Amino acid sequence: MKVFLAIAAKVRGTGVERAMAVARRSIGAAFPVPAEEVTHEEWREPGAALLAWTNEPGPAITYAAGVSGYLADPRDLPAAAAGDLGLGGCYSLFTCRSAATGPTGADPVYHAETPELHVYGSRALLVHLVATGGRVEHDPLALQSMVRQGYFLSDETPFAGVRALPPGHRITAGRAEPYGLAEPTDLASALVASVRGIEGTARLTLTGGRDSRLIAATLHAAGIPFTAVTYGTQDNPDVILARKVARRLRVDHQVIAPKPVTPDDTATRVAEVLRTCEGMTSAYENVAPHTPFRARPSLGGHGGEILRGGFLLGCQDHRRKLDALFLGNLDLLTAEAAEHARGLAESWQPTPETLDHLYLRYRVGRWHAAARAGIQRSGLRIQPFLDHRVVTAALAVDPAERATQGLVHGLIAELAPALARVPFEARRWPWSKPAQKTPDWRSEPGDALKSAILGSRELAAIVRLDRVEPLLYGPRLPKPALVWHLATVATLLRPMRMAVAA
Structure with a gap:
């Protein structure tokens, strides 16, 4: 795994060294790998820097650029470093002053801006800590889709001021623009x-x-x-x-x-x-x-x-699917969080x-x-x-x-x-004995889940805890995934959970 961070000053000579120092202190919180397995590299230009950390063999920065992810053909590295996003592989690209996502965004780019700096990186927390000088400031309203679905249905992140760059986009000097996809092949x-x-x-x-x-x-x-x-x-x-x-x-x-x-x-x-x-x-x-x-x-x-x-797979009603994505479990949210969810849903048509x-x-x-x-x-x-x-x-x-x-x-x-004629799907054969279903322990209620959710004042800013409480009791959780989503967000929002000393 490679972690990249690009820092570019809006006015040459302001803030870059200080931001680099914060990044070096913060990487332990942002890179989920033991420090002894990680190597570090830096590339400097006037008024900008590209920092990299990796637990993979080989250099992370080549040709003054960083390729996060992998290339299908390693010989394409010079072309990728020069900015070609139409090559084989799954990757994103970083230079000192720019970053770009592939057509899926599966190898992500996160970005933030301060009065002095543009900050781009492959880890949202690292971008956030560098932008804030080491403080963690969450964006509770952005977490409403995490509560409902367990992932984001927007370019928001849990961290205030940090956004995900959409797929197929390049960002330079804070301006994100789509680039054209390569001509499709067979x-x-x-x-x-x-x-x-x-x-x-x-x-x-x-x-x-x-x-x-x-x-x-x-x-x-x-x-x-x-x-x-x-x-x-x-x-x-x-x-x-x-x-x-x-x-x-x-x-x-x-x-x-x-x-x-x-x-x-x-x-x-x-x-x-x-x-x-x-x-x-x-x-x-x-x-x-x-x-x-x-x-x-x-x-x-x-x-x-x-x-x-x-x-679209198995979808018979496009409107119903769209509403399930953006408005499902809306009754659990506070009025402000629900309105935020509706606002995100408005721009999408059921096609x-x-x-x-x-x-x-x-x-x-x-x-x-x-x-x-x-x-x-x-x-x-x-x-x-x-x-x-x-x-x-x-x-x-x-x-x-x-x-x-x-x-x-x-x-x-x-x-x-x-x-061509080998059958599909993992279903029991008609003549076989009924399978004994292994109980999923995640659907079992527990004190840890209850206390994490019901004891969270921060979660109460976006969730109506009185409507959540009935979901936490009984021999089995009626909506186990939803309960775990809630526990995840509640734990995330604990004050200073990931703060890094400035």
Whole structure:
């Protein structure tokens, strides 16, 4: 994982050195990796600086620029550093005075401005601390969508004055502008190119579903050796189907039995997700824990919904879906927070194109971008469905057509004909015994959840706690995800939780 911070003075010679000092002190709070694993680099220009921290091998700053994420072909580094966002890979770009996101925003850029400085970075908290001189000031109203959905449905962040740069945008001197996407190429060719630069044997998490199977077909077509891994019991349909796929492609297949589920300590879980995802992903989500960085490339089916229509998949009523996103659980909010939510909803029309855009901009560009930090800090994760050229090619296909899932089926048959007739989906076989469903401990009420939520005066500024209280009692939580969203926001808003001494 690489962390970048760009600082540019509005008037040369003012504030840059002081901001750099704050950044050096603050990085421990903003980079969710032990300090002993991190190296640091700096690039200086008159009135500007680019700072980088990484736990990956190799330099972080090259050609006076930083590429956050990865390139499908490492030989493209000079072109990427020169500002080309149309290359293969999933990345964002930083220089001393500018930053840019890819077409999904999955590798994020955050920005803030002070009377003296423009500040851009890949970690929202670091940008905020540098802009404020080390103080943490939250934006409670911005957190209303975190309460309702568990991620952001706007360019806001938890931190006052810090915004996320939208996908496909470049920012210079505080001015953000969209740049044109590259001309789309053939989608199958783009998929193959997205993995062709992989060196060594890759590791693919393979299930019985479409997305990871398309990745397997892509690796097969590109001639990349890989090992398939499936988590589950031997009679699990995911395992059975994945084994069949591996045999058809003649690759090794490893089955890893599920570990006994042990409840996490609630406070520890929330704190770790907040540290990793900066308050932009709910602690209800299972965020990958930190392990030392491994350079072996790993892949999975993350992001495949882009090729299957995103929010359009299975959607029969566009207005209802739009309202569920922006206005769901509105009754739990205070009047001011509810009005803020309505204001964000007003600009969107219930069309297929809108839902397609919202999925890419917010589900990928905000939710996945925040959660992805857990994976990035521990290893090289190749994500073909987020590859810039793949996304550009996919967006050239009508979203309604993608939502039929015929596009994915056709790609699998084209890239790996041997898989064309292998069935899909992880459902129990009709003749098998009913599966014993493992209880989800996250749906169990607990004193830690109750005290975190009901004891939060800060949360009461945006949430009506009297309406939340009934959700916290009973043998099982009626809306466990919502309760964990609330606990996440309540913990985030605790005074001085992440403050850094100036």
